[in-house]
Amino acid sequence: MSVDVTRLSILRNVESPEGFPAFEVKSPKGVGRGFRCLFREFENASDGVVANVRWLIDFRVNLTPGERSTLDASFLWPLELVESSGVAVGYLTAVVPGRFEEQVQTPYSGRVTVARTLDWLNNPAHAKDAGASVIVEPDDIIVRSAYCAQIARATAFLHSRGVVFGDIGPLRVVTSDSPIDVVMIGSEFMHAVDSPWPGPGVHSPGMTPPECIGEERVQDVGTDLFKLSLIFRDVLGAAPEQTSQSSPLSALVGRVDHCGIEMFERGLGSDPGARPSAVEWYAYLYSQTIAHSAPPVIEMFGADPEHGIRHQSIEFTWSVQGHRRLKLETPWGEVQELDISASRHRLTLRQSGQFRLIASNPSGTTERPSDIVYAFDPPAVRFVEVPELGGVAQAITGLDSTVLSDRVVQGAEFNWLYGNFDALAMPELPPLPELPQFDSPGVPLQQIDWTGLTSIVNDAMRAADTEVRHGATGRGNIVAKAGTLFARVRLRADTLTSGLFRSRTR
Numbered sequence: 001m002s003v004d005v006t007r008l009s010i011l012r013n014v015e016s017p018e019g020f021p022a023f024e025v026k027s028p029k030g031v032g033r034g035f036r037c038l039f040r041e042f043e044n045a046s047d048g049v050v051a052n053v054r055w056l057i058d059f060r061v062n063l064t065p066g067e068r069s070t071l072d073a074s075f076l077w078p079l080e081l082v083e084s085s086g087v088a089v090g091y092l093t094a095v096v097p098g099r100f101e102e103q104v105q106t107p108y109s110g111r112v113t114v115a116r117t118l119d120w121l122n123n124p125a126h127a128k129d130a131g132a133s134v135i136v137e138p139d140d141i142i143v144r145s146a147y148c149a150q151i152a153r154a155t156a157f158l159h160s161r162g163v164v165f166g167d168i169g170p171l172r173v174v175t176s177d178s179p180i181d182v183v184m185i186g187s188e189f190m191h192a193v194d195s196p197w198p199g200p201g202v203h204s205p206g207m208t209p210p211e212c213i214g215e216e217r218v219q220d221v222g223t224d225l226f227k228l229s230l231i232f233r234d235v236l237g238a239a240p241e242q243t244s245q246s247s248p249l250s251a252l253v254g255r256v257d258h259c260g261i262e263m264f265e266r267g268l269g270s271d272p273g274a275r276p277s278a279v280e281w282y283a284y285l286y287s288q289t290i291a292h293s294a295p296p297v298i299e300m301f302g303a304d305p306e307h308g309i310r311h312q313s314i315e316f317t318w319s320v321q322g323h324r325r326l327k328l329e330t331p332w333g334e335v336q337e338l339d340i341s342a343s344r345h346r347l348t349l350r351q352s353g354q355f356r357l358i359a360s361n362p363s364g365t366t367e368r369p370s371d372i373v374y375a376f377d378p379p380a381v382r383f384v385e386v387p388e389l390g391g392v393a394q395a396i397t398g399l400d401s402t403v404l405s406d407r408v409v410q411g412a413e414f415n416w417l418y419g420n421f422d423a424l425a426m427p428e429l430p431p432l433p434e435l436p437q438f439d440s441p442g443v444p445l446q447q448i449d450w451t452g453l454t455s456i457v458n459d460a461m462r463a464a465d466t467e468v469r470h471g472a473t474g475r476g477n478i479v480a481k482a483g484t485l486f487a488r489v490r491l492r493a494d495t496l497t498s499g500l501f502r503s504r505t506r
């Protein structure tokens with residue numbers, strides 16, 4: 001049924017947060033939940049608007065008593081249409097309860113009663129200037145999360161029943177502090193998901209979703225979820241001017257954990273299907289309210305990898321609930337303050353040991369050590385000169401190739417060590433000018449005793465090796481040994497010459 005406007009007894013004009021005409025009236029018989037009702041006039045009484053309000057009224061009537069009670073506690077829902085001469089001119093709804101109102105001093109009207117809208121919560125400085133009795137400090141994340149959770153809960157109630165709120169904005173939500181509660185107003189903008197009427201397509205200032213830029217006028221569940229993310233960002237960020245910085249999430253850094261930052265990134269993105277649902281928001285915000293009311297919980301903390309080379313960069317990851325501060329303590333005594341909005345941190349590994357993550361909030365402190373992280377020194381290759389052996393060549397053969405090549409083999413340019421190792425380097429024999437027949441092709445060279453001559457050189461080398469092993473003094477004796485070597489070689493050559501001469505005379 002509908003109520004004729006002539007049956008309404010107006011008690012007073014009401015200051016509407018969004019500026020639409022509203023009057024407090026006595027409730028007609030059979031309408032409303034008590035003595036007081038609010039009469040709201042249509043700004044534009046088109047057929048679509050009237051049909052939509054009638055659908056909302058029927059929606060409430062068809063709910064179970066428990067569901068109707070939840071609806072009435074969370075929304076100023078249309079109760080009945082108001083007609084004038086058979087034409088719908090507005091509708092009746094409940095009056096905002098007194099605990100959602102605030103008395104403030106105005107320059108022109110003196111002290112007035114107004115609804116405590118969400119923008120007071122978003123801007124504590126404005127609330128102080130207006131002389132508000134309820135001021136929530138910017139860093140009071142527990143209370144702010146609780147307000148956001150209530151908004152998400154009310155929106156989830158609508159979405160689960162096929163209803164879109166439409167024009168969600170700071171002036172569409174009023175708050176109470178005893179208990180912490182919210183009521184969402186502006187019922188004429190709500191509509192069914194499958195309704196042929198898509199809603200008025202209006203958006204509060206600064207609340208327009210990216211898919212509605214230009215001529216698009218859509219209002220659906222996706223646009224509701226975008227506006228929820230904006231509202232939560234402003235409530236948890238505390239001051240709207242902070243959102244004008246380079247990043248749309250800059251006001252949340254240090255106030256919201258990493259899981260929350262990821263949800264806001266999806267919620268404020270351009271893909272409506274990726275935005276967190278109202279139920280997801282409620283679950284997260286409710287868990288944050290509970291988590292901040294007790295000491296933090298560290299669910300995971302560790303290094304990846306769990307070992308590394310000293311002075312190498314290593315990464316730590318963690319999962320923490322309910323923290324307002326986060327610190328990382330290293331085995332070498334350094335304490336680093338971490339961003340509570342992050343979930344990983346890189347540092348330079350200096351030494352082995354256990355790292356410790358320290359999470360705290362006003363309710364207490366929780367610590368958790370990591371497994372032992374091992375730091376290894378990188379391998380190094382070093383070439384060491386051994387005094388008794390000399391260089392690399394001497395370490396291989398046991399002989400000093402420089403001394404031998406200079407004293408025995410006539411100069412350092414004859415590099416016998418780095419030449420062909422399978423060839424025998426023979427010393428050059430002294431010339432024999434007195435025996436010209438020695439160069440004659442007719443003399444068989446096989447008659448020379450090369451085995452005996454080689455043994456002389458080997459003996460000299462073994463003697464030199466023995467002297468070298470006795471240090472620098474032994475090296476000086478090589479010259480003497482070399483002289484003996486040449487004497488023995490000359491004697492051997494004389495013997496060979498005499499033998500050849502006797503062979504020729506025979």
